[in-house]
Amino acid sequence: MRITMIGSGYVGLVSGACFSDFGHQVTCVDKDAGKIEALRAGRMPIYEPGLDDLVATNAAAGRLRFATELAPAVADADAIFIAVGTPSRRGDGHADLSYVFAATEEIAAALTRPSVVVTKSTVPVGTGDEVERILREKRPDTAAPVVSNPEFLREGAAIGDFKRPDRIVVGTDDPHARAVMQDVYRPLYLGESPILFTGRRTSELIKYAANAFLATKITFINEIADLCEAVGADVQEVSRGIGLDNRIGRKFLHAGPGYGGSCFPKDTLALLKTAEDFGSPIQIVEAVVKVNDSRKRAMGRKVLAALGAGAEGGEPRGKTVALLGLTFKPNTDDMRDAPSLAIAQALADAGVEVRAYDPEGMDAARAMMPVLTCCRDAYEAATGADATVIVTEWDAFRALDFARLKEVAAAPVLVDLRNIYRREAVEAAGFTYVAVGR
Incomplete structure (x- = not known):
């Protein structure tokens, strides 16, 4: 054809x-x-x-x-x-x-x-x-x-x-x-x-409903992660425990810094406006949008709190943070509504120097985040850093050389916002480990 x-x-x-x-x-x-x-x-x-x-x-x-x-x-x-x-x-x-x-x-x-x-x-x-x-x-x-x-x-x-x-x-x-x-x-x-x-209208709504539901799953598990931290539970085990229920499913139940990208932020807002226009508000999606926006800012505060876990502790101003991963997800160069944007800005507002590396997103990041010092790899980004933060779960960050990382960093603090490491392995390497919901 x-x-x-x-x-x-x-x-x-x-x-x-x-x-x-x-x-x-x-x-x-x-x-x-x-x-x-x-x-x-x-x-x-x-x-x-x-x-x-x-x-x-x-x-x-x-x-x-x-x-x-x-x-x-x-x-x-x-x-x-x-x-x-x-x-x-x-x-x-x-x-x-x-x-x-x-x-x-x-x-x-x-x-x-x-x-x-x-x-x-x-x-x-x-x-x-x-x-x-x-x-x-x-x-x-x-x-x-x-x-x-x-x-x-x-x-x-x-x-x-x-x-x-x-x-x-x-x-x-x-x-x-x-x-x-x-x-x-x-x-x-x-x-x-x-x-x-x-029908044509049904088809148009299917797309928005699908994205809103996936955004809801992400936001739900992120709130459960906060509760896990408060009560001493492990969100990864909770995710597995509920995800094995076929009615729920395991996908999109990974706690992290919130959703971003070209679809979920835009489509949830558009669905809310459509519902508003037709006099049928969707309060669940309204809450999802609100919680996700606050989630990204909260991750910035989480990193600032982690800076006090290093050997020197104290105020964050004047310290350095390395951000590993900037795009909203791995295997893309898309920076739209990426959690890293809010995190980097929160750190810069607190007087923290932000160094960063992303395998594909550096060009877009330079334009969108002038507060960044862009680096050639993870270890250059971590050089002199008081905390190293995994923001996006690129494969390149799943097997970091912790001995090398510890050698170049100012303080052995790893903030894992994607829960890609086991606490025991990171702490055995001499690092303070901060995860999400664990």
């Missing part, structure tokens, strides 16, 4: 590359000429394991193209995917749909034949109705049914998620659109990936 993907960001690029790997002819369109030029040269605008090879293979085979002009790509497309950004709108937290509607206007002007228009972007309930209205108003002469097809990609594992999905959600009541979407996803359907066909 001939597929046009409007937007070559995270969702658009990964989806387009995977569709082309299935054998479809895909054109990824983006207004950013620099991005398109880089993609044609094989340079990825994001870090995602395996994406560069996937793009190179399918571009070389002629199945994947990149363009800045939308009209030629739309003219002969069987399916046109809208995969542009929907960031939180400044001031009110609503999803900013201006890019979605601008893309719709351009699609309407470029249509030359019946095509299916698919919203891949994460959009509030009812957005598909407005996209359909624009298309019908601008082009009453051309059939263009509108489908909702939300993405469920985890950064760092997106290619695997796309090719081996838990489910594919397609929102449409149009028989032709349903047939086209079956053809688009036929390679996955043959592999027995379940396709759930629903």
